[in-house]
């Protein structure tokens with residue numbers, strides 16, 4: 528059976544990908560036979576994924592299911608407190624295992640809770656959104672938001688293993704799929720022009736392409752993480768679109784407007800940061816046009832109101848990626864190549880917001 532499973536070696540563990548991964552998971556869980564196993568879900572993954580998983584993985588029949596409410600607004604220390612308490616109430620000892628079944632919110636927060644409970648218990652990820660399968664569950668970043676500020680509290684700690692079952696995506700809605708696709712487009716923009724040329728055609732509706740897409744993106748992300756696990760250098764490339772994107776995501780989480788999904792906020796960030804790249808990093812106008820046209824074809828997004836600009840700039844100054852008063856950007860040189868540690872002036876960021884608005888007006 529194991530022949531139809533793709534394996535990626537990470538720093539200290541493995542990522543398994545394929546529609547047969549449950550066979551492997553079942554064997555893997557033998558090691559935890561005598562320990563308590565917790566399955567962390569939100570209401571959607573409880574409904575759409577948990578019973579399918581448990582029916583294939585006998586070792587999970589006795590697992591304690593721990594459910595939280597879905598949504599980024601729950602990626603908080605308050606929910607962690609409840610989860611730590613739940614583990615303690617069940618007398619979870621240091622041999623316990625936490626399985627994160629869900630999107631990036633579940634893997635970021637579950638990973639953080641496991642990493643800190645009794646100074647760390649084992650956890651594994653079973654990502655169920657495209658975003659989590661290609662990005663959030665790879666690379667060992669775990670954590671929560673603080674007053675809406677993204678990922679302010681957290682650490683680097685890899686899961687013991689990641690099991691990716693692409694067919695979980697069958698119940699995910701189109702908007703969520705596109706949110707994940709944004710990270711794949713980012714992987715292509717920073718490192719792989721050929722991948723970009725493939726992705727810009729739009730392949731999401733074809734489920735036979737999912738495996739290839741997930742595999743290509745994991746390969747890119749995992750290689751970058753292996754080269755620079757703690758983000759001293761090259762890993763910063765993965766932040767393309769995120770300096771502006773995180774500010775937008777936070778702003779829309781706290782405001783009266785409907786929240787944007789992570790990938791949607793990152794798309795706005797990528798368009799703005801591609802514009803900045805033409806001004807200070809030699810990205811050609813032609814590539815900028817191609818990037819903006821591709822994103823605007825896939826994503827329906829709001830324009831940025833002029834009166835919001837100031838609040839967005841303030842949020843960027845709070846971002847942990849920025850040192851002192853400098854806003855630090857990862858910028859494109861061309862499609863498929865990025866450089867990092869670029870300080871950028873406020874005036875240019877404002878021009879970038881204006882440019883974005885011309886694309887979406």
Ligand SMILES: NC(=O)c1ccc[n+]([C@@H]2O[C@H](COP(=O)([O-])OP(=O)(O)OC[C@H]3O[C@@H](n4cnc5c(N)ncnc54)[C@H](O)[C@@H]3O)[C@@H](O)[C@H]2O)c1
Nearest residue numbers: 571575597630631632655656658659662663668695698699
């Ligand atoms: N750690 C990292 O390296 C990293 C990288 C990228 C993003 N992230 C984080 O990931 C988070 C976003 O992740 P996300 O987009 O997966 O969000 P999410 O976890 O909120 O999931 C999105 C929605 O889809 C639902 N869902 C999940 N799986 C489903 C399925 N199979 N069928 C139907 N519904 C399903 C969820 O309940 C939720 O409502 C953000 O907090 C972001 O900061 C982390």
Ligand SMILES: [Zn+2]
Nearest residue numbers: 710769789793
């Ligand atoms: Zn992201």
